Amino acid sequence: MNLENALRRRLLLSGAAGLIAATALPGTARARTTDVVEPDIDSTALWGARPPQGTIRTLRYRPSKIIVHHTVSANTTDFSRAQAHRHAHWVQDLHMDKNGWADTGYHFLVSRGGWITEGRHGSLPALAGGTTFPLGTHTSGQNDYSIGIANEGAYHDGAVPTTAQWDVLVTLCAYTCSRYGIPSTQLYGHKDYGDTLCPGVYHDMLPRLRQEVEAARTA
Incomplete structure (x- = not known):
């Protein structure tokens, strides 16, 4: 699947919100009454995550920030949903088996093909509720206050995100900010x-991300 087709499957712009109810297909985003696009997120159950090693603590208040990460995985040209699920497994295995954490440290992951997977168990229902979030393990000193979103790939050596990955990151951040x-x-x-x-x-x-997230929220 090329990037344009992947993006079309993952994202419907808010300007087309009036058409979504009648024409939505599996894998597309949904519009809420707030006019902020709700991205389609594959749950831990859908991608077959391992159960956590221990209890995941739920924080009974709202996070105050989002922290963006990259996973330092291969910059794959496989933009499929199956690859997004493989990547989610890779991250969870790394965090649980090598780092010794209870579960994936991030709340959500965005693949290079523009697919979103739930990372830490409980992150997706908490986001839908908008009042609580699971305590993550992604940024020392900030986990009590933040949602961690990680992007598949390594971007410390000049590589840049794909169009699909960037646009879906914007949509996920805008929705998370809204909720x-x-x-x-x-x-x-x-x-x-x-x-x-x-x-x-x-x-x-990040300056561009903040601008595009704000535009998505106020469109």
Whole structure:
């Protein structure tokens, strides 16, 4: 599947919201009454995640920021949904088996083909509710306050995100900001909070991300 087709499957712009109810197909996004596009997110059950190793703590308040990451996986040209699921498994295995964490550290992952997968168990229903979130393990000192969104690939050596990945990241961030009441200005990179190259070129693109997220929220 090429990038344009992947993006069309993953994202319907809010300007077409009036057509969605009548024409929506599996894999497309849905519009809410707020006119912020709700992205289609594959749950942990759908991609076959392992159960957590222990209890995932739920924080009974809203997060105040989003922190963007990259996973330092291969910059694959496989843009399929199956690859997004393989990537989700790879991240979970790394975090649980190598890092010793209870589950995937990130709340959500965005593949290079523009597919979104739920990372930490409970993140998707919490996002839908908009009042709680699972405690993640993605940014030291910030996990109590933030949603962690990771992008498939390595972007610290000059590589850039695909069009589908970027556009779906914007949509996911706009929806997350809308559900939790997070200002568009409160989008950060992992690099802002530690000695790391993460999220690579995404850090330089944060001003653009904030602008496009705000535009998506106010369109």
